Amino acid sequence: MLASTVIVTTLWCFCLLHPTSGQDCPSRQEIQGSLKQVQKLLSAHEASYLQSLRNLKKKINLLQSNVGKQTTRAINSTCPKLDVPINGRKLGKSHSVGHEVHFLCDPGYELVGSESRVCQESLTWSGQQTTCRDINECASSPCLNGGTCVDEVNQFSCICAKGWSGATCQSPVPTFFVTITNTSAATSPATAAASTLPAATTGPFVRPSRCTIVQGTTHCTCEPGYTISGRDSNTCTDIDECELFHNGQAGRLCLHACVNTPGGYRCSCPVGYNVTRDGRSCKDIDECATRQNNCTKDQMCINTYGGFQCVRVDCPKIPNATYVKTSPMRCERNPCPVDNKACSQTPNSFSYHYLAVVSNLSAPRVMFRVSALRPMGDTLRFSLLGGRQARRHFTVQRSDRVTGQLMLVSPVQGPATLEAEVEMSELERRVQLGRYITKVTMFVSQYEF
Numbered sequence: 001m002l003a004s005t006v007i008v009t010t011l012w013c014f015c016l017l018h019p020t021s022g023q024d025c026p027s028r029q030e031i032q033g034s035l036k037q038v039q040k041l042l043s044a045h046e047a048s049y050l051q052s053l054r055n056l057k058k059k060i061n062l063l064q065s066n067v068g069k070q071t072t073r074a075i076n077s078t079c080p081k082l083d084v085p086i087n088g089r090k091l092g093k094s095h096s097v098g099h100e101v102h103f104l105c106d107p108g109y110e111l112v113g114s115e116s117r118v119c120q121e122s123l124t125w126s127g128q129q130t131t132c133r134d135i136n137e138c139a140s141s142p143c144l145n146g147g148t149c150v151d152e153v154n155q156f157s158c159i160c161a162k163g164w165s166g167a168t169c170q171s172p173v174p175t176f177f178v179t180i181t182n183t184s185a186a187t188s189p190a191t192a193a194a195s196t197l198p199a200a201t202t203g204p205f206v207r208p209s210r211c212t213i214v215q216g217t218t219h220c221t222c223e224p225g226y227t228i229s230g231r232d233s234n235t236c237t238d239i240d241e242c243e244l245f246h247n248g249q250a251g252r253l254c255l256h257a258c259v260n261t262p263g264g265y266r267c268s269c270p271v272g273y274n275v276t277r278d279g280r281s282c283k284d285i286d287e288c289a290t291r292q293n294n295c296t297k298d299q300m301c302i303n304t305y306g307g308f309q310c311v312r313v314d315c316p317k318i319p320n321a322t323y324v325k326t327s328p329m330r331c332e333r334n335p336c337p338v339d340n341k342a343c344s345q346t347p348n349s350f351s352y353h354y355l356a357v358v359s360n361l362s363a364p365r366v367m368f369r370v371s372a373l374r375p376m377g378d379t380l381r382f383s384l385l386g387g388r389q390a391r392r393h394f395t396v397q398r399s400d401r402v403t404g405q406l407m408l409v410s411p412v413q414g415p416a417t418l419e420a421e422v423e424m425s426e427l428e429r430r431v432q433l434g435r436y437i438t439k440v441t442m443f444v445s446q447y448e449f
Helices: 002-017 028-075 388-393
Strands: 088-091 100-105 109-112 116-118 131-134 148-152 155-159 177-181 206-208 210-214 217-221 226-229 232-238 257-261 264-268 273-275 282-284 300-304 307-311 323-327 330-333 349-357 365-371 379-385 394-400 403-408 416-428 431-444
Touching: 100 109, 100 349, 217 232, 300 349, 349 365, 365 416, 365 431, 379 388, 379 394, 379 403, 388 394, 388 416, 394 416, 403 416
Parallel strands: 349 431
Antiparallel strands: 088 100, 100 116, 109 131, 148 155, 177 217, 206 232, 210 217, 226 232, 257 264, 273 282, 300 307, 323 330, 330 349, 365 403, 379 416, 394 403, 416 431
């Protein structure tokens, strides 16, 4: 287009300089017509060029906008922070897409909501909000004869009304008195009605009786917790409540140990427990919450009944694979090379969980559940790993299509520590897609309360 303009202009200039040449020069009108056509072509080219320039700017702006959005998403590609439920714990600190957190409730509380939640690609958490609800052992009104029920952790206690005792206030408290006929005629009825017989005290377990003479008959009574000693109506001796109610229908006065005291008794608890408000039960001391433990910074404190355990979770060392800790209780396998088949056969992850239970816990009982939140294959398989000891006390059952549960099949006498491994395998047309190992450690206390 530009070349045409140059040719027309050159030709016109040549004719002006050499008017007598043998060439036929175009007229002025023809030259003006050619110039107008050239001008139109230049205008069209300029418009096309400007339109292409505008389209290029739009594409550049669009690319810049997309890059900005991707950068913003990369910065904010985490799910919102999940709060730790009251009276419970949260295991897992990573809020990145694909990572999961687990929730556990303290003893005496039951979990409501999702036990595990996964950060999804939409930057929202799967499942429902988790809370820990108190288990109300007083809901069935176990205290009798006007007793008041006190809800405790994993148990209840009864504050009995006056005149009743026992674990559920089912037994009356015995009253001791004696009536003696006075044969002495020296005391008139009027004098006898206001007289009180003297008595002596020889120690904290002996008290004087309170005697009155009414119309020739002596009535002697003792303070609560004492009884008339044999034929001596003037002396009251202490009642050994620990011995009296040890095997009676009233049941045991104390869940652990009973100590007889002058006029009463008190209950004591083993190391690691405190006496509850009712004075007869024992409540575990949480050494982890009260910092009464000696765990180091690289260890995690696990409260147990009557004590605590310091545990350290280290990722396993397996040939052909490497693992990295993604949360305090979870290790995940690093990506395997494409040609490394041995690496792809190793477990995808290891999860570690610790349970505290009392001795002689009734069985069968569900101890732990393992679920697949986003199954990839067409089949899930659950199995129990470990040796003879694990299979002696545990088994694995399927509760639904995506959940397996670890079952305690026989009571365990404490103190003891049991370990079990639950393997969850994902299959697609019988071809293994992934393996996930959950290691459960159970600390069994020495006592049953």
